Amino acid sequence: MTITTPPSTLTVSFEDDPRVVREAATEDYSTHVVPTSWRAGRWSLAMAWWAMFSAMFWLYVAVASADAVGAPATIAGMVLSIATYGVVNLVLSRYAARTGLTVALLSRRLFGTLGSALAPLIFAATALYYGVFEGSIVAVALQGYFGGNLKIWYLVAVAYALPLVIGGVRAWLDKLNGVLLPFYVLGLIAVVIAATVKQGYPQVWLHSVASQAPLPGWLTSYLIYMGVWIMMMYTVDYARLGRPQDTRFHGTVTFGWVFYTFTFGVNGLIGIYLLRAWEISGSETGVVDAVIRSLGFAGVLLIFVSQTRINTANYYLASTNLEAFAARVLRLRLPRAVWVGVAGAIAYLLMLTDVLGYLLKALAWQGVFVTAWVAIALVHIAVSPADRDGLPEFRTGRLVPLTAGAAAWLAASAAGIVLTEQGANAALAQLAPLITVVLAAGLYYAALRFAPSAVRVRGGDPRDEVEDVWRARILCHVCDRSYVAVEMDRDPSANGAAICSACAADSAALARAVR
Known part of the structure; x- marks a missing residue:
């Protein structure tokens, strides 16, 4: 949706939130971007x-x-x-x-x-x-x-x-x-x-x-x-x-x-x-x-x-x-x-x-998904200009629910599992990881070239409102914690108030408002 009223003012600081630091001692920013101060x-x-x-x-x-x-x-x-x-x-x-x-x-x-x-x-x-x-x-x-x-x-x-x-x-x-x-x-x-x-x-x-x-x-x-x-x-x-x-x-x-x-x-x-x-x-x-x-x-x-x-x-x-x-x-x-x-x-x-x-069988199946994921990640890093030279877009409110990349991942993984399980050709079964990597890379590259963009076009980006996205911390209106500006977004369901990556992923209201 388009915000027609002035969005809420960002609450910006340049020091780590003490509450976040205490949590990070055990959490290690598991659902957040790791700020440079915690490296x-x-x-x-x-x-x-x-x-x-x-x-x-x-x-x-x-x-x-x-x-x-x-x-x-x-x-x-x-x-x-x-x-x-x-x-x-x-x-x-x-x-x-x-x-x-x-x-x-x-x-x-x-x-x-x-x-x-x-x-x-x-x-x-x-x-x-x-x-x-x-x-x-x-x-x-x-x-x-x-x-x-x-x-x-x-x-x-x-x-x-x-x-x-x-x-x-x-x-x-x-x-x-x-x-x-x-x-x-x-x-x-x-x-x-x-x-x-x-x-x-x-x-x-x-x-x-x-x-x-x-x-x-x-x-x-x-x-x-x-x-x-x-x-x-x-x-x-x-x-x-x-x-x-x-x-x-x-x-x-x-x-x-x-x-x-x-x-x-x-x-x-x-x-x-x-x-x-x-x-x-x-x-x-x-x-x-x-x-x-x-x-x-x-x-x-x-x-x-x-x-x-x-x-x-x-x-x-x-x-x-x-x-x-x-x-x-x-x-x-x-x-x-x-x-x-x-x-x-x-x-x-x-x-x-x-x-x-069943351990080896389970690992073989999961290994197919993993090798496909690695191939896709490498292709993305290599050919996606925004991710290679700038900041990747990972914020929930700025991404579509399903991308063509997901279809590429599942298709390559399914092919790998079929090859692993078929008993007619032992060489093909052994080659399944390599074939999966090639398929995943090729399909994902095609998805990047020909499928619609995974990124939603929205304005009101907090990244554009601070001078240094890694130094600035912005207060989230949901959890009342300040996180690095890299991960912050504006919540269109709350008059554009700032929201952190973790809270945005939980918010059904934000998802509805974005749609």
């Missing part, structure tokens, strides 16, 4: 993110690849994956630091206000599944060494991790993971030495025989690593907390090729070495057995440290995206601490089921 220091963010380095999953996935295609082909796939992840996360981390957007907020621009709801749900579900996997590793290690009921150890693995993730990245997770990182590194060195002393050097650990496969071994290995492109989404939600002046460091070291050289390369080679030294098959618990056989109780401590680090990231991202999904779809606003508890409860219930029986 983490270079090493603070690096230590928080490098929690990802210590997942036992990286040892396991390398062994699974080596069992399938042999160690040489696995190493080739690792190198290609490190290069790919390095380039993609360089782009995504710089974009996230420049805009301060979460996956949920960026998805609004890509898919519309309604179409974007699926992205945080898939993100939260995937983070939860990885949390279940890593938590199960802890439980199996504790039961294997101490005995007892595995269900009780599952509960222990979940319960001790939850309090650790209630604090935000800058307030707590950086410090916790910074302290634990040296213990994990020393533990990796110790486990390799101990395995060699006890078992001798496995002469053929890099020459394992590959089974027959429909695709070249290096390509199969590369596609296996494509299954964890969820790391790209993880990158966005962490990198938004980085300072713009640190983007070069974060793009190379924190989120880029340096990180993946250690995460995929070092972890992967150690995993292959350990299991070949102990002659253990590459099962889900094979890495646990090898570590405990090598170090005994110290191995249990190593697993405890490694899984504590990685699950701080898994539960943190699961809770923030559950919060974003509930706020957008259910219009339910609860503190993130509540969503941490919800994430933990869901994780424990999943552990009580035959989770490994």
Whole structure:
């Protein structure tokens, strides 16, 4: 609607709202743009993110690849994956630091206000599944060494991790993971030495025989690593907390090729070495057995440290995206601490089921949506001038409910799932992630070129009424909090009063007035 009366005057300040800062200590601006004043220091963010380095999953996935295609082909796939992840996360981390957007907020621009709801749900579900996997590793290690009921150890693995993730990245997770990182590194060195002393050097650990496969071994290995492109989404939600002046460091070291050289390369080679030294098959618990056989109780401590680090990231991202999904779809606003508890409860219930029986299938389906999302995000950043050079439009009142981009995402994902599930051609099933990426990129590019714009043309933009959209804070008439002007809009259902991004997403009156 057109506002015919003079709009309400903006209440502008240039200091952070103390109430918002107190909430940010746990919320980390989960449903808001992160102001530059809340960005983490270079090493603070690096230590928080490098929690990802210590997942036992990286040892396991390398062994699974080596069992399938042999160690040489696995190493080739690792190198290609490190290069790919390095380039993609360089782009995504710089974009996230420049805009301060979460996956949920960026998805609004890509898919519309309604179409974007699926992205945080898939993100939260995937983070939860990885949390279940890593938590199960802890439980199996504790039961294997101490005995007892595995269900009780599952509960222990979940319960001790939850309090650790209630604090935000800058307030707590950086410090916790910074302290634990040296213990994990020393533990990796110790486990390799101990395995060699006890078992001798496995002469053929890099020459394992590959089974027959429909695709070249290096390509199969590369596609296996494509299954964890969820790391790209993880990158966005962490990198938004980085300072713009640190983007070069974060793009190379924190989120880029340096990180993946250690995460995929070092972890992967150690995993292959350990299991070949102990002659253990590459099962889900094979890495646990090898570590405990090598170090005994110290191995249990190593697993405890490694899984504590990685699950701080898994539960943190699961809770923030559950919060974003509930706020957008259910219009339910609860503190993130509540969503941490919800994430933990869901994780424990999943552990009580035959989770490994359907975990890989669930991750395969979700992985299709994730790879399509990454392809679409990259195309958008590359070819959308406003997002590349200026500020993206993510405010609810200035976007259509569904974009052609949402149709592109769903169509590419549906094609990927069909290819994954069809049993007639094994090569096509394995190539599903790559085909999905190409389809998603092509369809989204076509949507940008030929479909109507996703942005509504409206006047009265608070961004045009302040000199510096990152310094100015504007008071929201709904929640009575001041947020950075980048995310603020005028509410046509309230005489143009200022409204923050989160409150605008909840307002049915605003949506009606805009229509």
